[in-house]
Amino acid sequence: MGLFDVDFWKGIEPSKDKKFLHGLYDGMFTLFFKPNEVTHAGTHIKGPMDLKRLMIHVVIAMQLCYVLGAYNIGHQHYLAAGLHTGIFDAMHLKIVLGLMQILPIFAVVHIVGLGIEFYFAAKKGHPIEEGFLVSGALIPLIMPPDISLWMLAVAVAFAVLLGKEAFGGTGMNVVNVALLARVFIFFAYPTSISGDGPWVAAIDLETRVTDYSFLHTMFNPIFDLVGWSTFEGGMPLLESFTGATPLVLAKEGWEAVTSQYSAAAMFMGGIPGCIGETSKLAILVGMGILLVTGVGSWRIMLSMALGVALTGMIFNVWGYNEYMMIPWYDHFLMGGLLFALVFMATDPVTASGTNTGKWIYGFLIGFFGLIIRVMNPAYAEGWMLAILLMNVFAPLIDFYVVDANIQKRLKRAKA
Amino acid sequence: MTLTWGIIIAMVFIVLFVMLVTTLGEGLVKITAKESNIDPAKFSVLPGELSDIIGSSKAKPNFVPADEQVIDLKKGFDINLLGEAVIETEEIPTVRSATYALKPKDFIGMSPIPKVVANEGDSLKAGDPLFYDKKRPEIIYAAPVSGEMLPIQRGEKRSINEVVILADKEVEYRKYENIPNLATTDYEELTKFLLGSGAWPFIRQRPFNIVADYDVRPKSIFVTTFDTAPLAPSFNKTVEGKEAEFQKGLEVLAKLTEGKVHVALDGRGEEKPAAAFLNASGVERHWFNGQHPAGNVGVHIHHIDPVNSGESVWHLDVYGVLVLGTLFTKGIFDTERVVALTGAELSNPTFIRTSQGACIDKFVADVDVITSVEVKDEEGNTVEANRKNVRLISGDPLTGTEVNANGYLGFFDDQLTTVSEGDYYELFGWLLPQKGHPTTNRTFPGGFSPKATYSADTNQNGEHRAFVVSGEYESVLPMDIYPQYLLRAIVANDFERMEGLGILELAEEDLALCEYVCTSKQNVQQILREGLDSLRAQI
Numbered sequence: 001m002g003l004f005d006v007d008f009w010k011g012i013e014p015s016k017d018k019k020f021l022h023g024l025y026d027g028m029f030t031l032f033f034k035p036n037e038v039t040h041a042g043t044h045i046k047g048p049m050d051l052k053r054l055m056i057h058v059v060i061a062m063q064l065c066y067v068l069g070a071y072n073i074g075h076q077h078y079l080a081a082g083l084h085t086g087i088f089d090a091m092h093l094k095i096v097l098g099l100m101q102i103l104p105i106f107a108v109v110h111i112v113g114l115g116i117e118f119y120f121a122a123k124k125g126h127p128i129e130e131g132f133l134v135s136g137a138l139i140p141l142i143m144p145p146d147i148s149l150w151m152l153a154v155a156v157a158f159a160v161l162l163g164k165e166a167f168g169g170t171g172m173n174v175v176n177v178a179l180l181a182r183v184f185i186f187f188a189y190p191t192s193i194s195g196d197g198p199w200v201a202a203i204d205l206e207t208r209v210t211d212y213s214f215l216h217t218m219f220n221p222i223f224d225l226v227g228w229s230t231f232e233g234g235m236p237l238l239e240s241f242t243g244a245t246p247l248v249l250a251k252e253g254w255e256a257v258t259s260q261y262s263a264a265a266m267f268m269g270g271i272p273g274c275i276g277e278t279s280k281l282a283i284l285v286g287m288g289i290l291l292v293t294g295v296g297s298w299r300i301m302l303s304m305a306l307g308v309a310l311t312g313m314i315f316n317v318w319g320y321n322e323y324m325m326i327p328w329y330d331h332f333l334m335g336g337l338l339f340a341l342v343f344m345a346t347d348p349v350t351a352s353g354t355n356t357g358k359w360i361y362g363f364l365i366g367f368f369g370l371i372i373r374v375m376n377p378a379y380a381e382g383w384m385l386a387i388l389l390m391n392v393f394a395p396l397i398d399f400y401v402v403d404a405n406i407q408k409r410l411k412r413a414k415a
Numbered sequence: 416m417t418l419t420w421g422i423i424i425a426m427v428f429i430v431l432f433v434m435l436v437t438t439l440g441e442g443l444v445k446i447t448a449k450e451s452n453i454d455p456a457k458f459s460v461l462p463g464e465l466s467d468i469i470g471s472s473k474a475k476p477n478f479v480p481a482d483e484q485v486i487d488l489k490k491g492f493d494i495n496l497l498g499e500a501v502i503e504t505e506e507i508p509t510v511r512s513a514t515y516a517l518k519p520k521d522f523i524g525m526s527p528i529p530k531v532v533a534n535e536g537d538s539l540k541a542g543d544p545l546f547y548d549k550k551r552p553e554i555i556y557a558a559p560v561s562g563e564m565l566p567i568q569r570g571e572k573r574s575i576n577e578v579v580i581l582a583d584k585e586v587e588y589r590k591y592e593n594i595p596n597l598a599t600t601d602y603e604e605l606t607k608f609l610l611g612s613g614a615w616p617f618i619r620q621r622p623f624n625i626v627a628d629y630d631v632r633p634k635s636i637f638v639t640t641f642d643t644a645p646l647a648p649s650f651n652k653t654v655e656g657k658e659a660e661f662q663k664g665l666e667v668l669a670k671l672t673e674g675k676v677h678v679a680l681d682g683r684g685e686e687k688p689a690a691a692f693l694n695a696s697g698v699e700r701h702w703f704n705g706q707h708p709a710g711n712v713g714v715h716i717h718h719i720d721p722v723n724s725g726e727s728v729w730h731l732d733v734y735g736v737l738v739l740g741t742l743f744t745k746g747i748f749d750t751e752r753v754v755a756l757t758g759a760e761l762s763n764p765t766f767i768r769t770s771q772g773a774c775i776d777k778f779v780a781d782v783d784v785i786t787s788v789e790v791k792d793e794e795g796n797t798v799e800a801n802r803k804n805v806r807l808i809s810g811d812p813l814t815g816t817e818v819n820a821n822g823y824l825g826f827f828d829d830q831l832t833t834v835s836e837g838d839y840y841e842l843f844g845w846l847l848p849q850k851g852h853p854t855t856n857r858t859f860p861g862g863f864s865p866k867a868t869y870s871a872d873t874n875q876n877g878e879h880r881a882f883v884v885s886g887e888y889e890s891v892l893p894m895d896i897y898p899q900y901l902l903r904a905i906v907a908n909d910f911e912r913m914e915g916l917g918i919l920e921l922a923e924e925d926l927a928l929c930e931y932v933c934t935s936k937q938n939v940q941q942i943l944r945e946g947l948d949s950l951r952a953q954i
Contacts, residue, residue, distance in 0.1 A: 006840045030878065034844025038837050038873040042923075042940040044812045045494070045645075045834060047932045048852035048859060050877025052845045054884065054934055057858050127878060171881030171935070264419050281422070293858040297886070353885035353899060402900045406915030413723035 003032060020122035027118070027128030051170075055133040057295045061286035062137055062343065068269045068279040070098035073145045076200050076272050081210050082238040087270070090229050097231075100215040101201045102275060105140045108149050112156040113139075120165045131170030131177075131349075132160070138178035138343060141276025142336065142384075144198035147185070151192065155184040175391040176350045179384050186384070194379060196243035199272035203237060210235045245272050246334045247373070247381060253322030254330055266333040277336040287342045296346040299355060300362040304341050307366020308332070315374055323374050331370065340369070340383035350391040354401040361397055365390045453868075476684030478693070479702050485682040486718055488705030488893035492928060494645040494853045495868040496812070498759035498833070500766050507652060507753055510767040512774040514823075515560045516568075516577040517545055521816075521826040522616065523944075524625045524951065526550055527574035537564045542589035542613050542748030545578050554626060557613020559750040559771040561587040577823060586770075588747035597666055597743065602632065605670055609739075613748050616826065617735030618671075621713065621722045623947050624922035627729045635674035635720045637730040638665065640692040641681035641703075643710030644811035644924075647830055648755035649681075650733040651689040652766060657737055658691040664740030665698055668731070675699045679715040705893060713925040717894045722919050734771075734829060754778075754824065758812075758833030759870040760805045769824075776821045778831055779807060784820045806873050808832040813927035814940070837874025845877065852876070855890070855932070880935040888929040888939075896921070898929050902939065905946030910953060913946055922947075 002008055009029050014021040030052075039046055074094025075087065084090035113132050121128045139156060159181035164173045185193050192198055197205055204211040212231045220230040246266060249256045261271045269279025277283070290296030312328025319325050332338055345351065345365050352361040365386045372382025448454070475485055519529045529546040533539055539558045546556050560582045568577040591612060595604050606629045609615045620627040627633070640650050654661050668676045678695050680688050682702030687693075701719055703709050712730040722728050731739075734752040741749040750771035756778050757764045767778070788802045808815035809825040812832050816825055824831065841849065848859070851869045856862045861869075888898040896917040904912040923940040930939035 004842055033840040033842055034848075034874070034876065035878060036838045036840050037875045037878070039875050042938045043927055043930045044806060044808055044815065044817070044832075044873050045496075045871040045931065046874075046876050046936065047854050047856065048848055048876045049854065049856045049932070049934045050845055050936065051880045051883060051934055052877065053858055056846060129880060131883075169881070171883045264422070267422065294856065294862075295858065348885050349883055351885070354897060355886055355889065358886075398900075402897055402916070405895065405897060405917075406912070408895075409723075409915055409917060412721065413725075 006033060009033070019125060020118070023122040023126075023128055024118060027121075030127070052130050052133075054295060055130045057289070057293050058134045058343070059137045061289040061295070062141060062276065064282035064285045065141055065276040065279065065339075066102070068282045069141060069275040070102045071095060072269050072271075072278050073098040073101045073201050073275065075270060076145075077202050077210070079270075080200050080203055080237050080241045080243070081235050082241075083235065084229075092223060092228055093231060096219050097202060097216060101145045102140060104149055104215075105143060105147065105152060105275075106136075108152050109139045109156050110136050112153045113160050116157060116160045116165065120169065124169075126169065129170040131164070134347075135160075135164075135177040135181075138276075139181050141339070141343075142178060142182050142274050143185075144193060144273075145201040145275055146198040148189075148192065151185055151189050152181075155181040155188075158184045171349055173349055174395075175388050176344060176347050179344060179388055179391075182384055183388060186379075196245075196248070199245055200243055205243065208237045208241075209233070210237070243272060250326060250334060251323055254326045256322075257326075257330075257334070263330075263333060274336060274339075277339040280333060280338050283338045283342050287338075290342065290346065296342065297348070297351065297358055299358040300346050300351055301341055303359045303362030304345050304366040305332075307363040308337065308341075308370050309366075311367050311370040315370070331373070335373070335381050336383050337369070337373075340365075340387060344383065344387050345390075350394060352394045352397050352401075354398050357394065357397040357401045361390055361394055364393075476682060476687075478687045479682060483700060483702060485702040485704045488703060488709045488714065490890055490893040491643075491706035491709055492853075492855050492865070492891045492932070493643065493706040494813075494871075494928075494931065495866060496645050496759070496853065497868050497870045498757050498761060498764045499646055500648060500755035500757045500764040502652075503763070503765055507766045507768045510769050510773075510777060511582065512769065512777055513582060514565065514579050514774045515558075515562070515582055515770060515772045516579040516774070516823040517556055517559065517772055518577050518823060518825065519546065519548075519556075519575050522548070522556075522626055524623065524948070527572065529556070529575060531567060531575070531578060533558070533564050533578075535564055535566055538562070539564055539580060540587045540589040541750070542591070544611075544613065546575075551626075551628075553610045553629070554615050555611050555613050556616055557589075557748060579823075588749070591742065591746050591748075594743060594746055597670060600670065602671065605667070609667075612742060614735075614738050614742055617738050618729050618731055621716055621728050621730065621922065622919035623951050625951075628727065631727040633672045633674070633727050633729040635728055636668045636672045636676045637712050637715055637719075637728060638668070638676065638678045638698075638733070638736055639710060639712045639715060639730065640678060640688060640733055641710045642811075643705075643707035644813060644830075645707070646755070646757040646832055647710075647811050648753065648757075648766065649686055650692075651686065653733050653753040653829065654689050654691045654737065657740070658689075658694075660737050660740030660744050661691040661733070662695060662740070663744045664731075664736035664738075665695055667739045667743055668729075668736070669697050672729070674720070677701055677715070677719055679703055679710075679712070681710070683709070708891075708925055708928055709893065711925050713920060713922050714893055717896075717920050724914055724919060732827065732829075752829050754828075755830045757830060758808075760833035760835055771826060772823050774821060774823050775807065775809070775818060775831055779820055779833065782807075782820075782833055802838075803836050806834045806836055808834065812871060813931060814924045835870070835872045837872030837876075839874070841874075875936055877934075877936050879937070882935055882937065884934045887932055887934060888926075891928040891932055892925070894920070894925070898926055898939070901946075902937070902942050905942050905949075908949065910950055913950060918943070918946055918950060 014025050016022050071094055074097035077097055078084040113136050117132045159177050163175055163177045163180040167173050202212055210233055212233045216231045223230045246257045246261055265271055267280045271278050291298055309328055312331050315324040316328055352358045369382040369386035372385055519525050525548045529548050531546040532544050540561045541558055543558045544555045545558050558580055562580040562582040565579040565581050567575055570576040595608050616626045618627040676698040678698045679701050680692055682704040708714050716728050753766055753768055755766055760782055762781050782805050784805050785801050786804050787799050789797050790800045792798050807818050809818045810828040811830055812834055851861050853869050854862050855865055901916040904916055923943055926939045926943050
């Protein structure tokens with residue numbers, strides 16, 4: 001029947017000469033059906049794992065981050081205005097607000113990213129590869145909710161073109177594509193991704209009122225019909241609202257953070273921040289999925305956590321300023337640390353390939369990341385830069401690990 | 416504060432819920448398994464006892480002598496397939512094929528057109544020379560049975576596929592007159608005799624896994640007495656009743672090396688090695704425990720006497736030792752071996768006794784290899800076409816060679832495997848596979864019960880991609896080698912790095928499991944062989 005029928009697909013298969021069309025068709029067809037290709041050289045039977053399945057499991061692991069992240073966009077908006085402050089108050093408004101923020105971001109990322117991917121696949125005559133499945137799902141989660149869509153489009157294009165296609169496509173990239181998109185926005189448009197501005201959606205910070213667009217108000221008639229509350233623009237924000245994230249407050253120490261945001265709120269995700277990083281609970285669920293299925297490397301996660309813990313303890317002992325005094329374990333509750341640890345550092349293509357290398361790689365990310373977070377006055381978060389730095393050094397780490405193996409063999413030959 | 420408690424309670428609830436669902440699921444699967452007459456114990460998901468959770472180490476099997484150590488290999492994976500050969504009668508039946516053949520392509524590195532010395536129509540005895548490789552003319556490849564030589568079967572570019580013999584009813588053996596006396600002979604005389612006898616090709620060497628080069632005397636010789644490959648038969652049956660020949664064969668080998676003869680024994684504890692292996696004298700015994708490839712000679716060499724650049728280690732299978740032994744005890748070239756007919760496509764997988772290079776037509780008579788199907792041609796008319804249902808493999812499903820229904824067993828093979836062809840489309844097969852596969856990957860429910868048995872097919876289960884996953888190959892290779900980096904060095908043609916990363920210690924069979932588990936569906940064995948070939952061409 002229809003899409004679930006092989007004959008239907010075979011009937012609409014475009015001719016192989018039309019490279020772009022056939023590539024597109026092939027990409028869609030293989031999404032529905034496992035191909036009928038049999039083994040020809042080498043082993044006659046092959047294991048059931050393939051790249052599509054690997055990638056989809058990372059995407060599945062992110063789903064709770066999407067759900068809680070989207071809801072939190074709406075929740076943070078109403079907290080700023082001091083309306084519907086209960087978690088479950090006016091759910092319909094919060095859900096709509098969250099979706100109207102996240103869906104355009106998701107759409108833009110995929111239209112730009114997949115467009116470039118399809119173009120290069122057709123150009124090279126390769127099948128469409130599934131690498132962007134994960135990058136495309138990660139990018140919305142590491143963006144502030146109020147990001148301009150055109151900036152996002154430029155950043156994604158830059159990351160996919162220069163980060164991936166220039167190196168030969170999926171599996172060949174040196175640095176993490178999703179992080180490259182974010183770092184592009186960070187350096188090209190620094191004011192729009194840091195400070196107090198971008199973390200809460202649908203507000204005007206200058207006039208300090210709520211500010212809805214057509215995307216939101218078009219739902220008002222429907223809500224009116226069922227008698228629910230509606231979006232009302234121009235409502236004043238709370239006097240106390242600053243939009244500051246825990247990381248900004250952390251410069252004055254842990255008390256300053258907890259006076260604004262409780263530890264429970266930081267854990268559950270009731271704080272402003274990038275869409276996917278706010279809810280530690282959702283990230284921990286994703287971490288569980290990655291670890292149980294073995295898709296994410298436990299070595300990198302553990303060694304990075306160890307790196308953070310050790311560096312945090314050193315800072316605690318040093319205690320030069322309030323930021324250094326923050327207990328090392330509380331660092332895990334703030335900012336993008338946990339998200340970076342679970343989803344970013346574990347990217348198998350850009351991480352170290354050897355098991356020994358993974359320990360070093362993860363530990364150094366934790367070490368450098370916390371140094372950047374605590375000691376850098378200009379920018380509050382360090383993981384993006386630490387991971388990109390270690391992405392570049394991962395081949396070097398592997399080189400020395402593999403070289404040790406070579407030296408061992410040489411020594412044995414001489415003995 | 417209440418929120419914190421809420422979280423804690425929620426987490427406990429989630430854990431309890433997951434446990435409930437798993438218990439329920441396991442119960443249902445076990446009931447279904449029971450209904451379809453499969454052992455429910457194979458589908459255990461939850462650890463049954465505390466020791467399973469801790470993974471406490473197993474005790475040494477009781478047949479291992481107290482003063483001998485078992486080498487425990489932690490890495491590897493046993494691919495459990497349906498269709499394991501079973502013994503039906505006490506005596507394994509002898510099945511004689513009408514024709515037997517020697518295939519030059521079974522020998523790695525041999526030139527495609529060897530010099531055939533026998534002529535069509537010649538009456539040959541078992542052990543009479545058939546052909547030799549023009550690059551190494553001293554090594555004689557001999558007829559496995561007696562009979563009349565049939566026309567040579569050629570393939571692409573006149574290369575020789577098979578040299579076929581129409582077998583006599585009773586095997587006649589070539590008379591060897593100058594069999595050296597083992598007590599007095601030296602290396603020169605012994606090799607000269609063996610090269611001409613037809614028994615030499617049974618001796619292979621690392622590096623390169625080619626027929627041994629007699630110019631370089633080996634630093635040691637390895638004999639492997641068990642095979643861990645999927646559906647592989649146990650050598651215990653092959654050696655039964657031939658204990659004296661096996662011991663004699665080992666004595667011949669001891670003359671060939673200045674070092675030791677190492678015999679690797681099965682220390683997994685499931686089956687006691689045959690008396691011939693246990694009581695072998697004049698050799699060094701080693702016990703290995705672990706999953707496949709724990710029975711591969713490459714793994715044994717790596718752990719006991721690794722090959723360095725410029726060195727050579729020889730190795731033989733059990734039937735190779737038996738051929739040598741029979742030559743020196745009875746003075747005949749006897750290639751009889753026990754062959755396992757395996758795979759879920761056979762109605763009764765079993766063992767038979769036959770000679771090397773037997774035609775398989777009798778063994779697979781009841782298998783529907785080719786069926787006719789209706790397909791639409793370009794104009795939309797329905798026409799009949801042939802579809803290959805079953806793949807016949809001489810050897811195991813990881814390293815064997817595909818043969819036709821009237822093809823021949825390979826020189827080194829003692830196993831015929833049948834696997835159904837997997838040329839089907841599966842709706843969302845990558846996401847929700849309907850069929851179980853042997854796997855350690857925990858994105859599949861089967862990954863949690865690696866002991867479960869499955870039927871296999873030849874579907875590639877995905878498309879070819881660049882290397883993405885790391886650490887996957889290492890997890891199934893019990894050697895101190897980085898396969899992915901080695902493969903990259905091969906692709907980059909970096910000879911120094913290839914050697915440094917241990918290519919000389921490897922043969923295709925050692926990396927076959929890496930190819931099986933590969934997420935990116937890389938042709939690992941093929942790449943390795945290209946590397947070995949180009950390295951060999953350099954020397």
